[in-house]
Amino acid sequence: MAAPRYDVIGIGNAIVDVLAHADDDFLVRQKMPKGSMSLIDEARAEKVYAAMGPATEISGGSAANTMVGVASLGGRAAFVGKVKEDGLGKVFGHDIRAAGVVYATQPAIDGPSTARCYILVTPDGERTMNTYLGAAQNLSPADVSPVNIGDAAITYLEGYLWDPKDAKEAFRKAAKAAHDASRTVALTLSDAFCVDRYRGEFLHLIRDRTIDLVFANESELKSLYETADFDTAFAALKRDARLAVVTRSEKGAIVLDGGKTEAVPAFPVERVVDATGAGDLFAAGFLYGFARKLPHAASARLGALAAAEVISHIGARPERNLADLAKENGLRL
């Protein structure tokens, strides 16, 4: 098998984040469950935007953030996701390419506008998200190139792709193309509410080995197995998945491989400014290390470092070059 051209190809919703500070009362008044990601329609999007304070626009999208992290570590990354050819679509395309990620998905020329995620950052650094999927809903199998997928060590998919109605076909096409080329398929469960919407399908994807590598945080894992007890959920995951990484915020992460587990500590952070992107960047570090065949613990440490960087400032993409940061911290790349 030839050396892959890409370390990772990510497929996900192409979204521009619209961030504003908000107090807890705002969330209560707007009936937003704190820390959740809610899907909203265009009418609700207009209302949320009108109610929220002055904002900052910055490119986001979970898998897109992860690909930017892979590139920042020195990895070869590509992204597949749909924007419209409008102002925010142009912003999304510029930012991901300027970060060194190959991005060639054709923008939609009509239909709904580029997806936005209205993110309310409360004083504790927690983020509450309201996503208007817009043009991201039009991602289709035609946007997935089996040649490119076959040329990536890992194809990384968002659980969020189950929300836009046609994207799951793109997801399945990509997973098949990756396996046809003997590559790895990874999935992030994305969000506990997302897991709640698609629990059965996600379990099926994991159990039938459509997915080789699962990323989850504690609440997503508990949601997947409908239990309040972490150990119960983790034991169930051990039965279902061969390879998985579970992140536990300041408690670090656990890597599961063929029944064996390994715990990796978190990196200390002086102050959590904005938790947005922590999971996305953890995945970036692990995926980079996995693609470069590092030991799991070394990959997870890169993930922990990337997560620590992104939560120390506003925005879900790294501000520092992560390869430099890894070197400064004596981590293997």
Place this chain on the structure above:
Amino acid sequence: MAAPRYDVIGIGNAIVDVLAHADDDFLVRQKMPKGSMSLIDEARAEKVYAAMGPATEISGGSAANTMVGVASLGGRAAFVGKVKEDGLGKVFGHDIRAAGVVYATQPAIDGPSTARCYILVTPDGERTMNTYLGAAQNLSPADVSPVNIGDAAITYLEGYLWDPKDAKEAFRKAAKAAHDASRTVALTLSDAFCVDRYRGEFLHLIRDRTIDLVFANESELKSLYETADFDTAFAALKRDARLAVVTRSEKGAIVLDGGKTEAVPAFPVERVVDATGAGDLFAAGFLYGFARKLPHAASARLGALAAAEVISHIGARPERNLADLAKENGLRL
């Protein structure tokens, strides 16, 4: 004379800032004089944007930033400036209204798109700006309401308004309306390069008392009087202007009133993250205090505080409520 409805009405270019980090080499390669504001056309705007790194979009515009500062101090502020009815125009309108500023200028429905300022922030916190004026160029006298102008204690104008070709007529109409209502007209010289473009006209505006209150920083003042010596420039200003405030970065500010001068120190800042908006926010504090008839030194201290807040983070608008910050620092409001 009735109590004015607004403390300040600002008139300026309605601009969305597009901020990215850059190293000094980037400025050299792009032939951008460090610290300057250059006007660029659409073709050059496309080239600059393609070359620059991942960016953040955040509403800006000098006088608009100042009005947000006035509102954040608890003042009643309004803004007049032109956007197009496009994605960035919507962002501009949302952000300034969400900050509590009255903004009612009709957006253009065709013609060039909303103005952008590409801001390169170097590691020293200095910013180098490239402005594409776009829709802001279509600000016209029809956008200025003499009734509203007459209802503001101060009308605050940007020197940058001399760049769009029709805006100076809007500027003159506003100044006349303000004086007809016995109000104060203030001008910021905006930028040393801007002064260089319109030196004769600015001097004329000051000397014929179209302008009652002048804001300038050291380099703008030196440019106005074409001298490298600050004292020479300041002596000339003393002859030409009755009322002026000259800001000198970490050296603080000097208020000139009828030949008497008063020096006010700067607020200490732990680390300058992004100098964008320092002058705009200094003006906000001074204008608020002036409108509320505070002593000049107290007004200048509010300006120094607002400037210190805005340079301690990325973006040219305050992140903290400035009235709260003033109270915490024992300043009179």
